[in-house]
Amino acid sequence: MSTELPEPPSKIELKAGVGGGGEIPTFNITLRVRRYLPETTAEAYWEDFKLTMYGTDRVLDALHKVKWDHDGSLSFRRSCAHGVCGSDAMRINGRNRLACKTLLKDLDTSKPITVEAIKGLPLEKDLIVDMEPFFQSYREIMPFLITKGHEPTKERIQSAEERAVFDDTTKCILCAACTSSCPVFWTDGQYFGPAAIVNAHRFIFDSRDEAGDMRLEILNDKEGVWRCRTTFNCSEACPRGIQVTKAIAEVKQAILSRTV
Amino acid sequence: MQVHKYDVVIVGAGGAGMRAAIESGQRARTAVLTKLYPTRSHTGAAQGGMCAALANVEEDNWEWHTFDTVKGGDYIVDQDAAEVMAKEAIDAVLDLEKMGLPFNRTPEGKIDQRRFGGHTRDHGKAAVRRACYAADRTGHMILQTLYQNCVKHNVEFYNEYYVLDLLMVEEEAFREDGTAYQQKRVAGVVSYDLATGELHVFQAKSVIFASGGAGKVFKTTSNAHTLTGDGMGIAFRSGLPLEDMEFFQFHPTGLAGLGILLTEGARGEGAILRNSDGERFMERYAPTIKDLAPRDIVARAMANEVREGRGCGPNKDYVLLDLTHLEPEHIESKLPDITEFARTYLGVEPFTDPVPVYPTAHYAMGGVPTNIETEVLQDNDTVIPGLYAAGETACVSVHGANRLGTNSLLDINVFGRRAGIAAAKYAQDADFVELPENPDALVTAQLEGLLSSTGTENVAALRKTLQDTMDAKVQVFRDEKSLTEALEVIEDLRKRYKNVSIQDKGKRFNLDLLEAVELGFLLDLAEVMTTAALHRKESRGGHYREDYPNRDDENFMIHSMAYRDHNATTEGISGIRLETKPVVVTRYQPMERKY
Numbered sequence: 048m049s050t051e052l053p054e055p056p057s058k059i060e061l062k063a064g065v066g067g068g069g070e071i072p073t074f075n076i077t078l079r080v081r082r083y084l085p086e087t088t089a090e091a092y093w094e095d096f097k098l099t100m101y102g103t104d105r106v107l108d109a110l111h112k113v114k115w116d117h118d119g120s121l122s123f124r125r126s127c128a129h130g131v132c133g134s135d136a137m138r139i140n141g142r143n144r145l146a147c148k149t150l151l152k153d154l155d156t157s158k159p160i161t162v163e164a165i166k167g168l169p170l171e172k173d174l175i176v177d178m179e180p181f182f183q184s185y186r187e188i189m190p191f192l193i194t195k196g197h198e199p200t201k202e203r204i205q206s207a208e209e210r211a212v213f214d215d216t217t218k219c220i221l222c223a224a225c226t227s228s229c230p231v232f233w234t235d236g237q238y239f240g241p242a243a244i245v246n247a248h249r250f251i252f253d254s255r256d257e258a259g260d261m262r263l264e265i266l267n268d269k270e271g272v273w274r275c276r277t278t279f280n281c282s283e284a285c286p287r288g289i290q291v292t293k294a295i296a297e298v299k300q301a302i303l304s305r306t307v
Numbered sequence: 308m309q310v311h312k313y314d315v316v317i318v319g320a321g322g323a324g325m326r327a328a329i330e331s332g333q334r335a336r337t338a339v340l341t342k343l344y345p346t347r348s349h350t351g352a353a354q355g356g357m358c359a360a361l362a363n364v365e366e367d368n369w370e371w372h373t374f375d376t377v378k379g380g381d382y383i384v385d386q387d388a389a390e391v392m393a394k395e396a397i398d399a400v401l402d403l404e405k406m407g408l409p410f411n412r413t414p415e416g417k418i419d420q421r422r423f424g425g426h427t428r429d430h431g432k433a434a435v436r437r438a439c440y441a442a443d444r445t446g447h448m449i450l451q452t453l454y455q456n457c458v459k460h461n462v463e464f465y466n467e468y469y470v471l472d473l474l475m476v477e478e479e480a481f482r483e484d485g486t487a488y489q490q491k492r493v494a495g496v497v498s499y500d501l502a503t504g505e506l507h508v509f510q511a512k513s514v515i516f517a518s519g520g521a522g523k524v525f526k527t528t529s530n531a532h533t534l535t536g537d538g539m540g541i542a543f544r545s546g547l548p549l550e551d552m553e554f555f556q557f558h559p560t561g562l563a564g565l566g567i568l569l570t571e572g573a574r575g576e577g578a579i580l581r582n583s584d585g586e587r588f589m590e591r592y593a594p595t596i597k598d599l600a601p602r603d604i605v606a607r608a609m610a611n612e613v614r615e616g617r618g619c620g621p622n623k624d625y626v627l628l629d630l631t632h633l634e635p636e637h638i639e640s641k642l643p644d645i646t647e648f649a650r651t652y653l654g655v656e657p658f659t660d661p662v663p664v665y666p667t668a669h670y671a672m673g674g675v676p677t678n679i680e681t682e683v684l685q686d687n688d689t690v691i692p693g694l695y696a697a698g699e700t701a702c703v704s705v706h707g708a709n710r711l712g713t714n715s716l717l718d719i720n721v722f723g724r725r726a727g728i729a730a731a732k733y734a735q736d737a738d739f740v741e742l743p744e745n746p747d748a749l750v751t752a753q754l755e756g757l758l759s760s761t762g763t764e765n766v767a768a769l770r771k772t773l774q775d776t777m778d779a780k781v782q783v784f785r786d787e788k789s790l791t792e793a794l795e796v797i798e799d800l801r802k803r804y805k806n807v808s809i810q811d812k813g814k815r816f817n818l819d820l821l822e823a824v825e826l827g828f829l830l831d832l833a834e835v836m837t838t839a840a841l842h843r844k845e846s847r848g849g850h851y852r853e854d855y856p857n858r859d860d861e862n863f864m865i866h867s868m869a870y871r872d873h874n875a876t877t878e879g880i881s882g883i884r885l886e887t888k889p890v891v892v893t894r895y896q897p898m899e900r901k902y
């Protein structure tokens with residue numbers, strides 16, 4: 048619940064130069080993009096773009112600069128541009144990240160910055176992959192609240208503590224950064240993958256849900272949680288800071304300790 | 308070209324589209340066409356909350372909520388619609404909870420509520436806790452919860468299908484007084500499949516437009532790259548009116564230079580605005596509710612501080628959002644995402660340093676006119692059978708000249724639900740309207756024209772000029788000169804647009820082509836917005852004319868209705884006809900809007 052706060056002072060002394068960053072720095076980068084244009088060339092290839100970028104520009108800004116000023120055929124998905132819609136997971140310098148959340152100045156700009164599509168899903172064009180298999184796994188874990196009996200007239204009661212148990216896994220934006228960074232998923236596309244397990248966790252540990260057992264049964268499958276080798280790639284990749292490996296461990300634990 | 312047949316086709320899978328789909332999908336054969344994967348929709352970016360007078364933490368009722376909505380909208384709200392929304396708000400929130408939405412909770416385990424700008428107790432006496440929320444990702448949780456329930460109900464999605472045209476037929480009909488008119492009826496839509504470049508025609512008894520906003524008309528905006536007003540643009544080209552397009556909301560707290568939103572919830576939790584003197588300047592502009600005054604007032608106050616030389620930073624072009632007096636723990640639990648935005652994108656640590664902010668283009672109050680049953684109007688009072696609209700693309704109108712925070716997540720749920728039910732019900736009794744011959748002719752010609760063009764104009768360059776112009780001349784301060792200048796630029800851009808060419812000539816995932824199509828919608832909408840703004844010679848809500856600084860109820864207590872009409876000229880712009888529509892007033896007579 049919101050707490051009552053004392054009125055803040057009408058006037059404060061600001062630190063010198065607060066908020067002011069002085070000049071906006073510019074710098075040059077080489078963006079090395081893995082291109083794949085199935086309508087013109089059969090093979091994927093690397094292409095370099097030399098760009099001048101500004102202070103807080105992100106990899107997405109660099110991609111836009113290529114698309115808008117140099118080569119309109121460069122194709123990638125994006126929408127929100129601030130890390131909440133999950134459209135633009137890609138491999139940046141070999142690591143899965145969101146292009147809109149990766150500041151260029153945080154990368155080593157003395158070397159080419161490599162950008163490629165995420166791995167393990169069918170490549171369609173440039174940085175675009177077919178997301179259908181990813182969403183298929185998600186749908187299989189029954190990602191919706193299941194309850195029995197009559198609905199209450201008002202809201203279901205849930206304590207703040209009960210809600211906190213699954214808070215972390217409600218943050219998922221289904222970007223696939225985790226699943227497509229998982230070595231098990233690369234070799235076995237049938238594996239549910241971390242994102243599906245994260246979303247199962249979100250319901251299994253929701254005090255209001257009554258189908259945890261069904262979901263645990265699904266994940267107890269040979270393509271389920273036991274394929275996870277705890278490589279931690281997924282946790283490192285998650286742009287939402289979800290502790291993916293921890294969530295998977297909690298699901299494993301729940302399967303082992305359940306009473307049925 | 309492929310042809311599909313459905314009872315109901317929904318255009319858009321944001322909050323409004325999916326809320327509609329959950330209802331319609333259980334009653335009629337429904338397809339949802341969306342240019343983005345549903346979970347990528349911009350509803351997911353909403354942070355602060357969704358309001359309803361649940362009275363879970365303090366006394367409240369829907370009538371106060373109605374009043375706040377009407378007053379917040381500067382009295383140009385249709386009061387019957389506001390009342391429906393405020394009443395149905397309570398069930399809308401409870402429905403979401405039952406679908407699984409993890410709201411933050413009170414110590415008793417009920418849905419928690421917090422303050423939000425313009426929401427008050429007993430007609431303005433004090434701020435009230437009305438916004439239900441899930442940390443600062445309420446929109447994310449709404450979008451996820453609705454998608455989850457669509458999965459549950461096996462809703463059929465056509466992902467990455469861009470709807471580019473609305474198919475309607477016209478037939479002669481007669482009004483009660485015997486005069487003849489052309490009655491439009493909906494037959495379906497034409498869509499473009501991004502993956503293959505193929506056109507798909509969907510024949511449908513009912514069509515619901517839920518295609519979201521048009522923030523990309525502006526440069527500094529909280530809106531996604533994909534919010535290009537397609538639905539409004541399509542309706543307008545099809546001869547339907549657009550209502551109240553001059554009213555666009557500028558949210559006070561966008562990250563300076565970027566436009567990324569920091570929720571008003573931050574001020575709800577106690578953050579305040581300061582100028583370069585460290586002064587809490589809102590005490591001067593809205594002595595009673597200060598930093599929690601409605602958005603238009605706060606945004607103008609900020610712009611005014613900057614204009615009068617009290618801005619911060621190297622260019623003195625922004626003000627500061629100060630959270631430094633707040634408990635870090637409290638903020639981390641209530642607003643984790645926005646503190647992260649400040650850190651990630653500006654490198655500012657919000658617990659020790661105030662965050663640079665400036666108004667950002669946020670929300671289109673206007674849109675495709677509907678009645679409270681979400682039926683689209685072809686003029687002031689003629690409904691188009693089978694055509695519905697809901698969400699930001701529609702104008703019911705519940706937001707009037709200025710939307711209150713948390714009222715849009717509410718709008719999409721209340722009117723999304725209504726649209727889904729109404730569209731399915733209509734489809735049960737109606738017959739299919741026969742498709743026109745060559746239903747895809749217009750779209751085919753447009754796309755082929757772009758693909759084969761050898762013109763010299765560049766899409767990105769035209770778009771940038773448009774967005775820069777709108778920011779400079781049609782933002783929080785407007786006057787005859789700035790608007791006229793903006794229109795000159797827009798007219799020039801519209802001419803140059805005919806001469807654009809694109810580089811990608813392929814069929815697969817040709818986003819180059821679609822950006823060109825989207826620019827066409829942006830140009831149309833910018834023209835309508837600016838023309839309507841020039842015509843409205845008064846200041847009301849989000850529309851502030853420096854040359855007419857007062858509200859003028861005598862002449863302008865009316866909605867504007869803009870039509871594409873090649874025989875008409877408005878404010879020197881040929882091709883636009885501007886009409887008016889009365890405002891529905893039930894309980895509340897216009898009063899001065901003071902906070």
Ligand SMILES: Cc1cc2nc3c(=O)[nH]c(=O)nc-3n(C[C@H](O)[C@H](O)[C@H](O)COP(=O)(O)OP(=O)(O)OC[C@H]3O[C@@H](n4cnc5c(N)ncnc54)[C@H](O)[C@@H]3O)c2cc1C
Nearest residue numbers: 319320321322323342343350355470519698699713715716
């Ligand atoms: C950063 C931010 C924060 C906000 N915070 C709040 C808040 O706290 N409280 C509140 O009440 N409101 C808030 N709002 C406003 C609110 O989130 C939006 O107005 C609302 O979510 C719009 O929902 P929608 O369903 O109408 O559109 P959207 O969610 O934008 O969905 C539009 C859908 O239409 C589809 N579409 C668009 N064009 C086409 C086409 N041509 N063909 C096919 N499909 C198409 C898209 O794919 C998408 O699925 C916020 C807005 C922003 C930008």
Ligand code: SF4
Nearest residue numbers: 219220222223225285
């Ligand atoms: S868990 Fe994280 S990385 Fe995986 S899909 Fe969700 S948000 Fe993306």
Ligand code: FES
Nearest residue numbers: 126128132133147
């Ligand atoms: S564009 Fe939305 S997450 Fe990056």
